[in-house]
Amino acid sequence: MNKVIMMGRLVNDPxxxxxxxxxxxxxxxxxxxxxxxKKGEEKKSDFFNVIAWRGTAEFITKFFGKGRMILIEGxxxxxxxxxxxxNNATWYEIVTDNVYFTGEKANGGxxxxxxxxxxxxxxxxxxxxxxxxxxxxxxxxxxxxxSADFSSADKEDYPF
Numbered sequence: 001m002n003k004v005i006m007m008g009r010l011v012n013d014p015x016x017x018x019x020x021x022x023x024x025x026x027x028x029x030x031x032x033x034x035x036x037x038k039k040g041e042e043k044k045s046d047f048f049n050v051i052a053w054r055g056t057a058e059f060i061t062k063f064f065g066k067g068r069m070i071l072i073e074g075x076x077x078x079x080x081x082x083x084x085x086x087n088n089a090t091w092y093e094i095v096t097d098n099v100y101f102t103g104e105k106a107n108g109g110x111x112x113x114x115x116x117x118x119x120x121x122x123x124x125x126x127x128x129x130x131x132x133x134x135x136x137x138x139x140x141x142x143x144x145x146x147s148a149d150f151s152s153a154d155k156e157d158y159p160f
Contacts, residue, residue: 007069008033011066024057027051049091050095059099070099070102075095079091
């Protein structure tokens with residue numbers, strides 16, 4: 001079984017791109033703090049490459065930005081390639097299929113669930129239907145758990 005679950009901060013803003021066939025994709029890196037730290041040493045972090053496709057990629061670029069905490073779930077993929085100097089190299093990448101909010105408080109104090117382009121993160125997230133439709137049209141019927149959290153909640157009655 002190949003299953004990866006990580007929580008960390010985005011190192012950079014995810015950038016949404018489109019493949020020549022029209023599929024949405026975004027790549028970003030996350031910094032994950034290590035649990036153990038020796039006395040007197042600074043906290044250490046490990047950095048991981050992440051890729052998301054279709055509706056998940058669109059969701060991430062809309063709601064997450066540099067420095068924001070994110071929890072990802074997916075699988076590790078390993079690729080072998082030859083670099084520009086002719087050396088064999090290995091590329092490790094997490095292909096995420098589910099993303100979750102972590103409950104981190106944003107500048108506006110509402111839990112950080114608004115689009116990142118909103119000043120102060122002042123707006124609530126979109127209705128489930130708009131994201132669900134994007135997932136279904138992209139061929140991913142599973143959806144992401146982040147959008148499922150809003151399925152039955154009224155705009156004024158979010159659980160956070």
